[in-house]
Amino acid sequence: MTRQIPVTVIGGYLGAGKTTLLNRLLAEAQNVKLAVLVNDFGSVNIDAALISSRDGETINLANGCVCCSIGDNLGLALHDLAERPDGPDRILIEASGVADPAKISHYAESHPRLALDSIVVVADAETVRARADDKYVGDLVRLQLAAADAIVLSRTDIVDAETCRAVRTWIETEIPGARLAASHDLDHGQMFVTRTFESELPLDGAALRAALAALPADVVRAKGIVRLIEAPDRHSVLQFAGRRWSLEPDTAEVGPLERNRSVIVCIGLAGSIDLARLDACFAGVLPSALPAALIDELHQGALRS
Amino acid sequence: MPGPITVFSAKKIITMDASVEEATHVAVRDGIILEVGNLDDCGAWGPYTLDNRFADSILIPGLIESHAHLLDGLLWAKAHYVGPIDRYDPAGTLQKGLTNNAALVNRLREIESRMTDPTKPLVGWGVDPSLNDPIAPITRLELDQVSKTRPIFLLHASCHVASVNSATLDVANYAAIKAPGVLRDASGAPTGELREMAAMLVAVRAVAADMIGGSTDAAQFYNFARVAQARGATTIVDGGGSTYFDPAFLSAALAATAAEDFPARIVAHNNGITVPGADDMIRFAKALEGKGNDKLAFQGIKIILDGSNQGFTGRLRPPGYLGSGENGLWNRAPDELRTLVPALHNAGLQIVAHCNADQAAEMFIEAVALAQAAKPRFDHRHFIVHGQLLDESLLRRMVSLGIHATLFSNHLYYWGEFHRAHTFGAFRTAALNPAATALRLGVVVSAHSDTPVSPVDPLLTLWCAANRVSATGRVFGPRERVSAYDALKMMTFNAAYLLHRDHEIGSIRVGKRADFTILARDPLAVDSMAIRDIPVHGTIVGGRVFAAG
Ligand SMILES: [Zn+2]
Numbered sequence A: 001m002t003r004q005i006p007v008t009v010i011g012g013y014l015g016a017g018k019t020t021l022l023n024r025l026l027a028e029a030q031n032v033k034l035a036v037l038v039n040d041f042g043s044v045n046i047d048a049a050l051i052s053s054r055d056g057e058t059i060n061l062a063n064g065c066v067c068c069s070i071g072d073n074l075g076l077a078l079h080d081l082a083e084r085p086d087g088p089d090r091i092l093i094e095a096s097g098v099a100d101p102a103k104i105s106h107y108a109e110s111h112p113r114l115a116l117d118s119i120v121v122v123a124d125a126e127t128v129r130a131r132a133d134d135k136y137v138g139d140l141v142r143l144q145l146a147a148a149d150a151i152v153l154s155r156t157d158i159v160d161a162e163t164c165r166a167v168r169t170w171i172e173t174e175i176p177g178a179r180l181a182a183s184h185d186l187d188h189g190q191m192f193v194t195r196t197f198e199s200e201l202p203l204d205g206a207a208l209r210a211a212l213a214a215l216p217a218d219v220v221r222a223k224g225i226v227r228l229i230e231a232p233d234r235h236s237v238l239q240f241a242g243r244r245w246s247l248e249p250d251t252a253e254v255g256p257l258e259r260n261r262s263v264i265v266c267i268g269l270a271g272s273i274d275l276a277r278l279d280a281c282f283a284g285v286l287p288s289a290l291p292a293a294l295i296d297e298l299h300q301g302a303l304r305s
Numbered sequence B: 001m002p003g004p005i006t007v008f009s010a011k012k013i014i015t016m017d018a019s020v021e022e023a024t025h026v027a028v029r030d031g032i033i034l035e036v037g038n039l040d041d042c043g044a045w046g047p048y049t050l051d052n053r054f055a056d057s058i059l060i061p062g063l064i065e066s067h068a069h070l071l072d073g074l075l076w077a078k079a080h081y082v083g084p085i086d087r088y089d090p091a092g093t094l095q096k097g098l099t100n101n102a103a104l105v106n107r108l109r110e111i112e113s114r115m116t117d118p119t120k121p122l123v124g125w126g127v128d129p130s131l132n133d134p135i136a137p138i139t140r141l142e143l144d145q146v147s148k149t150r151p152i153f154l155l156h157a158s159c160h161v162a163s164v165n166s167a168t169l170d171v172a173n174y175a176a177i178k179a180p181g182v183l184r185d186a187s188g189a190p191t192g193e194l195r196e197m198a199a200m201l202v203a204v205r206a207v208a209a210d211m212i213g214g215s216t217d218a219a220q221f222y223n224f225a226r227v228a229q230a231r232g233a234t235t236i237v238d239g240g241g242s243t244y245f246d247p248a249f250l251s252a253a254l255a256a257t258a259a260e261d262f263p264a265r266i267v268a269h270n271n272g273i274t275v276p277g278a279d280d281m282i283r284f285a286k287a288l289e290g291k292g293n294d295k296l297a298f299q300g301i302k303i304i305l306d307g308s309n310q311g312f313t314g315r316l317r318p319p320g321y322l323g324s325g326e327n328g329l330w331n332r333a334p335d336e337l338r339t340l341v342p343a344l345h346n347a348g349l350q351i352v353a354h355c356n357a358d359q360a361a362e363m364f365i366e367a368v369a370l371a372q373a374a375k376p377r378f379d380h381r382h383f384i385v386h387g388q389l390l391d392e393s394l395l396r397r398m399v400s401l402g403i404h405a406t407l408f409s410n411h412l413y414y415w416g417e418f419h420r421a422h423t424f425g426a427f428r429t430a431a432l433n434p435a436a437t438a439l440r441l442g443v444v445v446s447a448h449s450d451t452p453v454s455p456v457d458p459l460l461t462l463w464c465a466a467n468r469v470s471a472t473g474r475v476f477g478p479r480e481r482v483s484a485y486d487a488l489k490m491m492t493f494n495a496a497y498l499l500h501r502d503h504e505i506g507s508i509r510v511g512k513r514a515d516f517t518i519l520a521r522d523p524l525a526v527d528s529m530a531i532r533d534i535p536v537h538g539t540i541v542g543g544r545v546f547a548a549g
Helices: A018-028 A074-082 A101-109 A128-132 A138-146 A161-174 A205-213 A275-283 A292-304 B039-043 B071-078 B101-114 B140-144 B166-171 B196-207 B218-230 B247-258 B278-288 B334-346 B358-374 B392-401 B410-423 B425-430 B435-441 B458-467 B484-498 B528-533
Strands: A005-011 A034-038 A051-055 A058-061 A066-069 A090-094 A114-124 A150-154 A180-182 A192-199 A219-228 A231-241 A244-253 A262-269 B005-014 B022-029 B032-037 B049-051 B058-061 B063-068 B122-127 B152-156 B161-164 B182-184 B190-195 B233-238 B265-271 B296-304 B351-355 B383-386 B404-407 B445-447 B516-519 B536-541 B544-547
Touching: A005 A018, A005 A074, A005 A101, A018 A034, A018 A090, A018 A150, A034 A074, A066 A074, A074 A090, A074 A101, A074 B196, A090 A101, A101 A114, A101 B196, A114 A128, A114 A138, A114 A219, A114 A231, A128 A138, A128 A161, A138 A161, A150 A161, A161 A180, A192 A275, A205 A219, A205 A231, A205 A244, A219 A244, A262 A275, B005 B039, B022 B039, B032 B039, B058 B484, B063 B218, B063 B445, B063 B458, B063 B484, B071 B122, B071 B218, B101 B122, B101 B140, B140 B161, B140 B166, B140 B190, B152 B166, B152 B196, B161 B196, B166 B190, B166 B196, B190 B196, B218 B233, B218 B247, B218 B265, B218 B536, B233 B516, B233 B536, B247 B296, B265 B278, B278 B296, B278 B334, B296 B334, B334 B351, B334 B358, B351 B358, B358 B392, B392 B435, B404 B435, B404 B484, B410 B425, B410 B458, B435 B445, B435 B484, B445 B458, B445 B484, B458 B484, B458 B528, B484 B528
Parallel strands: A005 A090, A005 A114, A034 A066, A034 A090, A114 A150, A150 A180, B005 B049, B005 B058, B063 B233, B122 B152, B233 B265, B265 B296, B296 B351, B351 B383, B383 B404, B404 B445
Antiparallel strands: A051 A058, A058 A066, A192 A262, A219 A231, A219 A262, A231 A244, B005 B022, B022 B032, B058 B516, B152 B161, B161 B190, B182 B190, B516 B536, B536 B544
8 A cells, every 4th residue: 555644634713823833834844745735825925935836726835845725625625635646745734713623634534545643733822711711612712622632832922931831731721631832842843853763672562551651741643563572473553642542463464573673653742842751761662682482482483484 | 669468367466565465467578567456457558468377376476495505406416316305306296205214225226227327326315314214324234235336325414424335335445444434333344324524525526526516517507496496486595605706607507597498586695605715705796796697696695604403513502502512613713703794794795694503693693793883884684594593682683783584494394303302402492493583573584495405395484484393293482483474475575685686576566577476275375284285386487487397
């Protein structure tokens, strides 16, 4: 199967700062072809110098990124991107200000070539608390925050530090376990940083599960293909998104010496993730020596094949 | 040079005019009413041809469907109707509802056996398991009994769900689709039920691409008008989602409706639904002003504030939906509405606002109040579509701001029991679609079908407003029943008023257009419960006769 394109949904109420974030990501992307689906070209404000061409529903940027108008059908616009021969590396969907981002994220799983990466919800540090108490939109604002794998606080540069702290505390109380970042922390438009852990040796499943349960709140997403000591004849697939994770054996059997390597990739919010803490988390997972019984088993298996 | 005069005779002509109530003859010249009275009165205009075809019938002003969607015509053109509700098709034939899966499978087999190309998908619409007896899902197991090889796609009445067979699941590669709306059985295999567009999309694209819209197929316009005409409508509103601002779509619409035998007038709202910003909305609406023809006109701009009540997406005031206390979804942000509504109002447009539940209506009223404070306008006739949960205080604010409404009276019949049990509970269901209170307070109200949501049938809608009876026979909110006269006025003059056309249509009066509906019996004389069963003999549009059957 061809590689799936990861899709990130950017949600948040009207005026929260979604387009500002998208504009920055588009302008500053390097070595990654982003495709951004927006509701209204009028609101994106791409520097004319960066635009290489424009045709109808698409603006092409010199850095290889594209910005497409959703028009009246998000699904069609998204499938059109998925089926382009020269598709993007990553798709970002700007959800409408009144959308439930969780519902929009279903579109990220509506095509064989797409895979949901994460839901990021932007909240305006200055107004989000008032919005959350508004009789017309309070429930919606809370629903959007609750759907987030990561919450990006915008306009933190214009509110004072005390307000900023108070908003963070409020969100952490309202949405227990929320992963928070301030947009001005995001370096060079890199919203996410990745950290890769690799091992040539099978991993201890119990230790890995314990590590997953204790991952720092700034890890938005983690994925991995690993070999576990408890199931050495097959790969196990690790998925971690928001506050949910799974570690399940793959159905296909693999040869004992074939593709031994375990790889886990963690994605965190730039500027907020504590890499040292993350490393510490995985330190107990990566084995220093193989149990003798397993070495035997591998040898026997290797002889059999 | 004026054309010849035709005098139509009738057993009784109900004029719905404020001053003159009844007549027996109406003289028509060049599509316009010349005289209303007896034969001698009509003769005062000189020689005429007497048309006695309807001498034993009742002539009323042409019925007006004040809110419907062109999609209905597209569905008739592209798919087979297989739903549980009785519907008349564009041929004027009653398609009896299929109210259980066995009947559905039989009907689909019949359709399938007549299809010649074995690869052509079988596409149906209108199914609704919630109205079936027994209530049972429609899965691939049922549909595979029709065909295992021909793709089958059934769009549900809600338009939010589809049922497909195994062939469609294969063609569209559902094995690789993880969207949560793809329902699965215990073994993880898709059941064939697809909930919401994200789950339906690959199937739609693979086997039912015609449903995606933007089609310029001429048949959709004809079917849309014809289905309504066969049930007595002479004017039908296309309620806002169509893309008349697209030159190709506009020329298809103009060409289709210009045909002399086009059976009804279409009044289309400008699109404020899929056009994102106020500037484009206003530009497109202004560009379409006066662009129509005798049977196609553009009026008002449609915006949508919330979702649907039966889909739990209408925006409610507290305490929210029955039991859960949850609320629905906004279609546009309230903060946007506070600038969009004044912008459209300032541009001189008439705003037609879809507000299903009461918080959406409250929001619209608040936005119009802002607009009126900034720039007072008289006689703008902004109106609310659906307004199902309007109450006296909202209606009084509407009166003070000049906002009117077309109510979704059909809901009580089709979904009254559902609302009582699942969405609103007893009190709010009894208070739904308060036509009597609205009329008493001076709100000009009409009622509508919202086809394809419920069947376009103005007499049925009139009957619903007058009787407020559910399909199960329960009367909801008897105080909100209106007299047959008021109900008829809702479906004629009031609807014309909402469309800024009461000087042209909506009553039988000298100088107005000769648009009439011909009924077998007098709707004001029969028992009000019998109104929906009055046979429609046909319609007259601009003096031209269109038979019903
Ligand atoms: Zn509608």
